[in-house]
Amino acid sequence: MADGGEPLIPVLSVGLDESFYSKALTGFRKRLRIVECVYDLELLRKPLEExxxxxxxxxxxxxxSVIEFATLLRENHPSAFLFFVGQSKLGCDRAGLLAAGFNDVYLLPLDFKTLSHAIAQAIASQNHEGLVFRPVKLIDIGPDTQLDFDTYVFLPLNKKHIKFSAAGDVLEQERADRLRQHDVGSLYVSAGQLERFYEYTASRLQAIQGDATLSLTERTERLERAVRGLVGELFTSDETSEDDAKRIVSDCQNVVRTYITNTQSGNLYEKILTVNDTNSDTYSHAANVSTYAALFALALGVGNVDDIALAGLLHDIGMAHVAHEDLIPHPATALEIIRKRKLVLSDLVEAIIFQHHERFDGQGYPGKLRGIEICIEAQLLALADRIDEMTAPELDQARVTPREAVARLLKETGDDPAHAAFDIAMVEKVWALFQEKN
Ligand SMILES: [Fe+2]
Ligand SMILES: [Fe+2]
Known part of the structure; x- marks a missing residue:
């Protein structure tokens, strides 16, 4: 027990020693029970007491590389906060470390303050039962919505999460309305029940999309609202912290993954995940592009959502096999690799991959296709591709937020629509999707 009678918080420390604890963990030390381990895969495979x-x-x-270790730790401790603390930029590939499952990367001594902040947040996210909470946004709550997970609200004064609804409860109209009025971005789900939250969200999206009783306008409006709710402030605010942005993107990815695995493309999607090297930098790019493009397609009500998500995962698979100076063959190389690996994809998925570097003005590659010669899915994927490129975390550069990226693309396209990479109407629709609506 700690001084205040609270149970000690279990922490695993890998490859670090007293010099780190005394500098980085002051103020927290008394509340932590630190288990130390050296970098040894065998040792790390052993189960921990708590x-x-x-x-x-x-x-x-x-x-x-620590990537192998990160993957193992992530697998064994899916809900733990996994922090990398390095001393030099050398050997510290931030994007790779994040893709491998680290929540964040800190370079010391520069990042002591942000690390302290993250530790405090991690501790605050835990309640007396040892649950770790994650803020979520429930989309499309109707009068008879039944949730099969517990939801919590956070009371800032008491610094406590209290239960708002229990798994199996029906959210009555009045409570649902109250949530909506308060624009509750502040509902929480315990980390252990996150999968159920993804399942709920994916099935809501699927239900709206397949609801034949809705008019086209109603359906589009509800899908727009649902996607906007899911993506939250990611595209609407430049103020979102990097941690929050990462959490939103990862939630969106999980929702899209669940959405697709529930469809007939599900098997294929899972197979692609096993073919793709999920530890690489390119994987996180592919997953982001797949997610953004699928959500845009859903919200705008255009294109085949499943195919766009599949194509997103594979679009740059040819990249590793072409020379750095000449990327032009990589869409064709992607298709060759897909055939070699005996992945049977629809013509549309192949077309999306092949066309993802075409430009609306006809100046793209490899086919110099122009305007609507490029399938709408490839157009959306190309837009998502640019957004992810612009927002990719670079160690030395100020971060471009997703909202800023879309704003820049809107300006770039609007300045000279005849010589633009994208259809101005499409960029405007994506921009409009994330503007405040009444
Ligand atoms: Fe590409
Ligand atoms: Fe790409």
Whole structure:
């Protein structure tokens, strides 16, 4: 027990020692029970007495990659906060570390303050039962919505999460209205029940999309609202912190994954995930592009959502097999690799992959297709591709937010629509999707 009678918080520390604890963990130390481990896969495979809330990983002595370790730790401790703390940029590939499952990467001593903040947040996210909470946004709550997970609200004064509804409860109209009035972005789900939240969200999207009793306008409006709710402030605010943005993107990815695995493309999607090297940088790019493009397609009511999500995962699979100086063959190379690996895709998925670098003005590659010669799915994918490129985390550069990226593309396209990469009407629709609506 800690001084205040509270149970100690379990922490796993890999490859770090006293010099780190004394500098980075002051103020928290008394509340933590630290289990130390060296970088050794065998040791790390052994189960721990209690699941750690946080895992700190230091740099490996031989500056070798920590990716393998991160993957193992992430698998064994899916809801832990996994932090990388390094001392030099050398051997610290931020994008790769994030893709491997780290929640964040801190370079010391520069990032002591942000690390402290993250530790405080991680501790605050835990309640007396040891649950870890994640803020979520429930989309499309109707009068008789039944949730099969518990929801909580956070009371800032008491610094406590209290239960708002229990799994199996029907959210009555009045409570649902109250939630909506308060624009509750502040509902929480415990980390252990997140999968059920993804399942709920994906099935709501599917239900609206397949609801034959809705008029086209109603359906589009509800899908727009649902996607806007899911994506939250990601595209509407420049103020969103990097951590929040990452959490939203990861939630969106999980919802799209669940959405697709529930359709007939599900098997294929899972197969692609096993074919793709999920540890690489390119994987996180592919997953982001797939997610953005699928959500745009859903919300705008255009294109085949499943196919666009599949194509998104595979679109740059040819990249690793072409020379850096000449990327033009990579869409064709992608299709060759897909055939070699015996993935049977629809003509549309192949077309989307093949056309993802075409430009609306006809100046793209490989086919110099123009305007509506490019399928709408490839147009949406190309837009998502640019957005993710612009927002990719770079160690030394100020971050471009997704909202800023869309704003810049809107300006770039609007300035000279005849010589633009994208259809101005499409960019305007995507921009409009994330503007405040009454
Ligand atoms: Fe590409
Ligand atoms: Fe790409």
């Amino acid at each position: 699941p750690p809330l946080m895992i700190f990983c230091g740099q490996r002595p031989a500056s070798e």
